[in-house]
Amino acid sequence: MRAVxxxxxxxxxxxxxxxxGIVEAELRGLKWEVSAFSLHGMDVxxxxxxxxxxxxxxxxxxxxxxxxxxxxxxVPSDLAVFLTPVTFGGYNALxxxxxxxxxxxxxxxxxxxxxxxxxxxxxxxxxxxxxxxVLSAPDMESVRVFTTxxxxxxxxxxxxxxxxxxLSSRHxxxxxxxxxxxxxxxxxxxx
Amino acid sequence: MRNEKLAVFLIxxxxxxxxxxxxxAGYLAARxxxxxxxxxxxxxxxxxxxxxGLDTLLKSVDRADLVVxxxxxxxGGLPGPAVRVLESMARRRAAxxxxxxxxxxxxxxxxxxxxxxxxxALAVCRIFTRQCGMIWAGGLALGGGEVLAGKxxxxxxxxxxxxxxxxxxxxxxxxxxxxxxxxAASLMARPLMPWPLYLWLAHVRFFREARRSGAxxxxxxxxxxx
Numbered sequence: 001m002r003a004v005x006x007x008x009x010x011x012x013x014x015x016x017x018x019x020x021g022i023v024e025a026e027l028r029g030l031k032w033e034v035s036a037f038s039l040h041g042m043d044v045x046x047x048x049x050x051x052x053x054x055x056x057x058x059x060x061x062x063x064x065x066x067x068x069x070x071x072x073x074x075v076p077s078d079l080a081v082f083l084t085p086v087t088f089g090g091y092n093a094l095x096x097x098x099x100x101x102x103x104x105x106x107x108x109x110x111x112x113x114x115x116x117x118x119x120x121x122x123x124x125x126x127x128x129x130x131x132x133x134v135l136s137a138p139d140m141e142s143v144r145v146f147t148t149x150x151x152x153x154x155x156x157x158x159x160x161x162x163x164x165x166x167l168s169s170r171h172x173x174x175x176x177x178x179x180x181x182x183x184x185x186x187x188x189x190x191x
Numbered sequence: 192m193r194n195e196k197l198a199v200f201l202i203x204x205x206x207x208x209x210x211x212x213x214x215x216a217g218y219l220a221a222r223x224x225x226x227x228x229x230x231x232x233x234x235x236x237x238x239x240x241x242x243x244g245l246d247t248l249l250k251s252v253d254r255a256d257l258v259v260x261x262x263x264x265x266x267g268g269l270p271g272p273a274v275r276v277l278e279s280m281a282r283r284r285a286a287x288x289x290x291x292x293x294x295x296x297x298x299x300x301x302x303x304x305x306x307x308x309x310x311x312a313l314a315v316c317r318i319f320t321r322q323c324g325m326i327w328a329g330g331l332a333l334g335g336g337e338v339l340a341g342k343x344x345x346x347x348x349x350x351x352x353x354x355x356x357x358x359x360x361x362x363x364x365x366x367x368x369x370x371x372x373x374x375a376a377s378l379m380a381r382p383l384m385p386w387p388l389y390l391w392l393a394h395v396r397f398f399r400e401a402r403r404s405g406a407x408x409x410x411x412x413x414x415x416x417x
Contacts (some may be wrong), residue, residue: 017300046205049204049206049210050265051400058412059415088322089276089315109397110303112386145314152311153267
């Protein structure tokens with residue numbers, strides 16, 4: 001089983017580094033193969049909104065940069081983990097750029113399921129999605145909006161299981177690890 | 192009487208002035224100008240490419256009484272460069288306490304037919320204003336914005352009639368220092384056309400574009416596997 005971690009931490013963010021270490025250790029403990037990407041050091045340009053990935057080079061982005069490496073890793077994976085500081089209730093710019101560039105995972109064709117409009121997935125199987133956000137100060141609205149965003153992304157990507165986890169930067173390592181384990185259970189990975 | 196207040200429009204679309212975000216912002220700017228406000232537009236994607244560009248953007252925002260962020264919804268949220276600008280604005284406001292409080296308004300448009308797809312992105316904008324001491328002046332959400340194809344709203348009068356009415360109402364309120372009225376938000380959220388027609392047009396458009404670029408037969412390709 002393969003997992004991909006998209007790490008949106010800015011350089012020298014000690015809390016996210018600790019959380020990423022815990023996620024990787026938990027997954028490796030379950031005998032998962034983990035590929036982690038530090039987006040800070042990667043060349044991922046913003047999405048151009050050109051739809052070339054639908055109409056000119058279907059399934060591939062027209063921009064050639066490190067986003068292609070990320071996509072190639074995400075497609076065959078069984079779990080994608082988004083790791084970010086919770087930024088105004090959403091993802092930070094580093095992670096959001098990378099998520100925006102995942103448009104080639106979708107086809108240009110819409111469908112309506114339970115009253116919600118979606119884009120048909122390009123691939124038959126998609127990874128489960130676990131979104132982990134770290135909050136520097138308690139803020140319930142941020143928790144709610146972050147959770148909604150992760151669930152919406154999972155729905156659009158047609159992820160078979162999804163979970164959002166918001167951690168406090170003040171949590172100790174034991175509590176962080178316990179919360180990560182619980183979240184992995186929610187995406188049907190750990191028991 | 193002119194009130195000489197400044198509204199700075201941040202156009203956060205990679206299509207710049209030829210996108211739907213710019214069409215919506217352009218119409219609101221024209222209506223605000225009619226109400227006596229000065230308006231200035233900045234292209235976010237160009238500014239975030241360099242530190243100097245970002246600095247210029249932040250200085251313009253410092254001078255503004257009203258900031259309007261116009262953006263397309265990508266992956267359920269703001270485009271990455273728009274988030275980068277909000278992060279930079281928050282850092283600047285934390286560092287420079289003397290910046291006067293200013294009002295912040297957002298105009299979101301999404302490619303899916305339901306304007307509710309913009310809700311999370313607008314919630315992010317609202318949290319941003321609260322966390323950095325700005326005043327939330329409200330948000331407007333448009334579904335199916337692709338149909339407007341970046342043309343000035345006045346050239347799509349029939350399709351954009353509700354959007355134009357919404358922006359005119361919003362402009363009056365914003366120029367008077369009030370938030371966007373509920374009526375404007377609900378007018379803007381009205382579908383541009385029945386959703387089955389929108390989906391059909393979108394499918395025809397993408398198929399036609401794929402065929403034109405020689406990729407019609409590969410439109411369902413799975414280049415990276417299963």
